[in-house]
Amino acid sequence: MSKSMKVSNLVINRLPMYHRFLTELKSNGAHKISSSALADTMHLTASQIRQDLNCFGGFGQQGYGYNIDFLLESIGRILGLDQNKNTILIGAGRLGSTLISHISFSELGFNLTGIYDNDKNIIGNKVNDIEIQDIKNLSIPQNNQNVDVAILCIPKQACHETVTFLIQNGIKTFWNFTHYDLQINFLKDCITVENVHLSDSLMKLSYKKTNNDN
């Protein structure tokens, strides 16, 4: 996709949902689907789906519908899931190690190459067959593999130093589970961040509940 093409965040936010639904349709043995049937399944309108997919060139044929394999592969490519992303976990405490066990990273193109922590008590242990290494070893190239993405599961107070160190080591993409706002503390244009602020999500639920109840 060209850099000049600006797709709205609302469309981008829906792409993973398309990917999920199409993956399920495929695993149920379906081969093609009309935009109206896909719309029914996802509770969107057919026109909305056509508009969304037209942002990327459109993938259907009038009167035929969408080829599920082709659409799924195309959306996967738009999402960059077909590109290998060497990924490390920083912080192998309970949350970090649960994520590693819970999520199918490789299916989304994330190749977990290392797990790091500074806790001497857990360094050397294994999570999903990967040995937890001392964070101090991170600057040493690991089999000449670059690291593309770091998953941050460390305490907030350790973030500034750690992220500075990671950026110095060429890592610019972060899946951030900490309460540290990377976009505020580092140059926004130099890093790519997706935050999962669990407490913020819980506060939003509280807001919705309070205002639905009133």
Added chain:
Amino acid sequence: MSKSMKVSNLVINRLPMYHRFLTELKSNGAHKISSSALADTMHLTASQIRQDLNCFGGFGQQGYGYNIDFLLESIGRILGLDQNKNTILIGAGRLGSTLISHISFSELGFNLTGIYDNDKNIIGNKVNDIEIQDIKNLSIPQNNQNVDVAILCIPKQACHETVTFLIQNGIKTFWNFTHYDLQINFLKDCITVENVHLSDSLMKLSYKKTNNDN
């Protein structure tokens, strides 16, 4: 707040961030802050902050700034954090029990009253001093306490039956960690949902990385 007052989602999404920053300022011993200093801290503009807070009536005084205690308490009230919300966890596997240990539910007004699972191997175990009960016991009133919120950490295929059962038992608010789209399968107006779709978040990171790199 009156039902007729419609606050934009962008403002609502920023409220937890205000709450986080003000909590930190308070814990650092600060008592008051100007909108421009708060703006600097949060990398927003002072005008943006005034506009956001004016949605709820405004809490500052021209030339004086914001009283941090008062603003924090007010935002907490807007978010409904001052209201007790009896909460149960459905699914005490690795993700569910990690969440229970990781998040300070009570600080946000969520009072964890029960943990339920259908796995005979873990029923009777304790997570954070709360015994995991058989999901079948959920319909029996627990000390006459109502349940307001359910946290869903169960496999997708168990969701429809479980959520139907929970709704029948009067639970309408869900913090949803499953890949099941509640809003699609139940009447949107009857339930309150906040989703944490971890794989969707990872796909969004992949999209951002791919499109920043190109």
